[in-house]
Amino acid sequence: MSTHATTVQPSYLEDTGARKGLMAWLTSTDHKRVGMLYLYSMISFFFVGVGIGFVMRLVQLTRFQNLITAETYNALFTVHGVIMIFLFVVPGLPAVFGNFFLPIMIGAKDVAFPRLNLASWYFYMSGAILAILSLFTGGGAPDTGWTFYVPFSMRTGTNVSLAVFAAFILGFSSMLTGINFITTIHRLRAPGMKWFRMPLFSWSLYATSWIQLLATPILAITLVLVILERAFGIGIFDPVKGGDPLLYQHLFWIYSHPAVYIMILPAMGAITEILPTFARRPIFGYKAIAFSSMSIAGVGSLVWAHHMFTSGLSSFSVMLFSLLTMIVAVPSAIKVFNWVSTLYKGSIDFQPPLLFALTFIFLFCIGGLTGVMQGALAINVHIHDTYFIVGHFHYVMFGGTGFAFFAALLYWFPKMFGKMYSKKAIYASWVPLFIGFNMLYFTMLVLGMMGMPRRYFHHLPQFNTGHEIATVGSWFLVLGLFMFFGTLVYASLKGEKAEDNPWGGVTLEWTIPSPPPVENFEEIPTITTDPYHFPQENEA
């Protein structure tokens, strides 16, 4: 769609209001600016998490073990988990790309509640600041692991209450985003944009928002109970007073397992946008993908106790949860088959976003299949609390959500910044990223099978080789991350101007200028076709 030169609006990057510079950004309710605020803050916290992970790997090399104490190690894996999960992976794609692109993709000028949207970012930042404060104040950094399991989290002298409160605030932010997205999708779709004409990224955000809405409050109340236990000794989780620690585990995982789908569904949605664009074909099985998102959201809410197979549940419960866990793999697999079928017989235009999307599918398959393995009861007992688990969830969270985040960033970067990055430099960064990732986490899968327990500071000599390979892998990974983000930062400052539609995409965000104007559309478009309607040779 062409823009008329006479009525060109200023881009959202230019300050049009009374305020200028930083203040204009901090007070802007423009969904695009809020998305960018999330992007910058999230990437900063991500690198803090990466740094902590790097140190944790380093001290697993025996010769560097003296760098820190075992207690510090406990604090490090706790904080690494809290930062990566609550500050990066959970808000991840919805907060950045959802905020930026959901309104544009459905043909709206903004989200339904723009001020609430900005408030969510402030909640996010307050939570983040509290989480970081908890490291340096009170009794020292929390050392419970990100799961805050009772009774240890009730007894430890470290600063658990503040960290838990931070997670509570972050949950609130996530919930408000969910409310905003659901209302936006229900109310602000452009004329003619029926439910099944929405791009699938919007569908995945819709499913995610419902999980955020229905699961996050359970985490909130559980964390409140931990704080009350610590402050007043209410006894609900305390066996000395008749309480039950197992109740904590149930409540915690009733949120935290669905949270896994909060993390992965938007990632799958982004991949679903990228593949059709570079295969020049409509997505294969549109409705199957939309419904699989919803069924992952549904079934995924019923599998939480597979985190607790060794905690003494009844044998009937564990069988039931094992079965449900296997079932939730089905809709995920449906998506993978649909992605592969989309590529089949497409006219593939190989570009960096596609490379990262394909890497996502590869790594996510390893993560997903090792997940099914853990759903099997006998295997679960053997690998419970080992490096296998750590390897598995890094394949899903980092290989899955992380790489999808990178792919989405590469795909939408030209639209968001109006600049193009060096494709060669991105390809170059992929090599250490991919090699390092697999050296680090595949080795963890093997170490876990051999019996290396997670969260241990010391390890037995027979695990030396494995730990050395993993640590060297972490160096490659960090190198790759610096190359990747270095390229993008350079491009955002000095990159060439990007075209409005560099990839030949057909969803609405590619019909407007790069970077988008303040109001997104000069005129709200009327939708008459499916979202992935590529012009055929004879049509053009």
Place this chain on the structure above:
Amino acid sequence: MSESSHAHAIHRDDFGARLGMWLFLVTEMVLFGGLFIAYSYMRSKYPAEFHHAGAELNATLGITNTLVLLTSSLTVVLAIVAIQRGDRRKTMAFLATTLGLGLVFLVIKSFEWATKFHHGLYPNSAHLATLPHGEQVFFGLYFTMTGLHGLHVIAGLSVLGYMLRMVAKGEITQDRYVHLENGGLYWHLVDVIWIFLLPLFYLAA
């Protein structure tokens, strides 16, 4: 579809605002839902102790408070009806009544809590530690759930107080009152949760 294009045209979406509020209320229900799960589990574990501990609570005060809250829900509805008819003075009067009833609830509640403290029935007290496990858990849940509900009453009162100010300043009017409706919805939620708490604690005996 016609609805969503409508929302674009007028730049104001009361239906959307109410939808957002309902979604928020869902999260509140789930928040208390977590506590209801804990309560059900503990009650099935300690049925006799819950029965016994429930007798310690003053059912008369509990029922009085229920009537107070139900009446306040009625007055908030009357306030909305009044603003729909454009009667600002009546709206403010009904809102003020609601605020007053909310305060009455809090006062009665605080007397109850004070009595429990006086009897040594509070978390971590020496007396409570001598009671059976089930009773300790009962009072742990009692203080947590009524306390959290009390915080919601305070939040609701603040919201309605702000609404009163908006009505006074003419920001809520006959044709723009969705804020008041949403404030009312929140107040009903506070009421509904209490209606669950009453039988779970006061009528447990």
